[in-house]
Amino acid sequence: MTQVIDVVDPTDPRLADYVALRDSSLRKHLETERGLFIAEGEKVIRRAIESGYRPRSFxxxxxxxxxxxxxxxxxxxxxxSEATAEAVSGFHVHRGALASLHRETRHTATGLLxxxxxxxxxxxxxxxxxGAILRNAAGLGWxxxxxxxxxxxxxxxRAIKTSMGAVFSLPWARLDDWATAVPTLRASGFTVVALALADDAVELDAVAASLGEQVRVAVLLGTEGAGLSRRWIEQADVVATIPMRAGIDSLNVAAASAIAGYVLR
Structure with missing residues (x-):
């Protein structure tokens, strides 16, 4: 039976899960400490719960x-009211719907290998x-x-919202160790493709053409500013690049993931 409780005071402690949603550093501490995450909007809330995540409250x-x-x-x-939701969360809540759900660790890096x-x-x-990379990976069949x-x-x-709920269905996990990640991928049988700017980089189409259908592929995507680290580039099997024109040297990493995901699929 649905338990509906009217709350008018934005400082009511029962709404504590929803406080200051735009403060990423505060939210990181709060959500980790309490073992929760927030879903925003009807579609995302529905996808989270239908994927098996248990709600704490709405x-x-x-x-x-x-x-x-x-x-x-x-x-x-x-x-x-929408005014109360805004006072609690710190912004105009998307269509007035939020849910707090229990966090779960569903996959491990070892499992994804x-x-x-x-x-x-x-x-x-x-x-x-x-969020966009997760959405791209799911949509392109990775x-x-x-x-x-x-x-x-x-x-x-924000990651959940950008992924349109793909974060709930696509397996993902954190690597245990950055330094040994690429050698571990290679030892597990992956051909590791580093997406980066480099003098010896091969155009992405040529890389795709060189891969057989049965080859297992891991594509490396680097940070927004500097791109991939020199260590990961040097440890990869091949460095691939997306040919660019008009003096533009690179794309946003999410856009690059979509192109690489399509070409290497």
Whole structure:
């Protein structure tokens, strides 16, 4: 039975899971400490719960009670005005629907090494880029995403929203050790393709043509500013580049992941 509780005070402690959602450093501490993450908007909330994540609570504007009612039997529902939701969260909440859910570790880096196609992210710190890469990987049929230890959190609200819920369905895991990641991939049978600018880089189409259908591929994607580290580039089997024109030397890492994901699929 749905438990709907009207809350008007933005300082009510029952809404503590939803405080200051735009403060990424505060949220990182709070969400890790409490073992939770936040889903925003009806579609994302629905995808999270249908993927098996257990809700802690919901903070909803009244108009969302009917459309989400089939999901609201497992946790308290805090019915708030949009003004109260904004006061709690620190921004205008997307369509007035938020849910707090229990975090889970669903996959390990070791487990993902049994897959055929992996995207591997090195120190990508922008949450929207991480979310977009997960969405691209899922949409283009890749099996999973590995994240270096310093990458942004895929379960942070903005990453979830950008991924359109792909973060809930596509397997992903954090690498245990940045330094040994590429040798571990190669030892596990992957052909490791570093996407980077380098004098000896091969055009992406040529790399794809050289790979047989049965080859297992891991494509390395570097951080937003400097790109891949020299260590990862040197440890890869091949360095690939996307040919550019008009004096532009590179693309945003999320866009590059989409192109590489399509060409190397």
């Amino acid at each position: 903070m909803l504007a009244p108009r969302w009670l009917d459309s989400l009612r089939d999901l609201l039997h497992e946790a308290p529902v805090y019915r708030v 049994g897959f055929r196609r992996l995207m591997v992210c090195e120190d990508i710190v922008d949450h929207t880029n991480v 099996d999973g995403v590995l994240l270096a230890p310093r990458c942004a959190d895929p379960l942070y609200r």
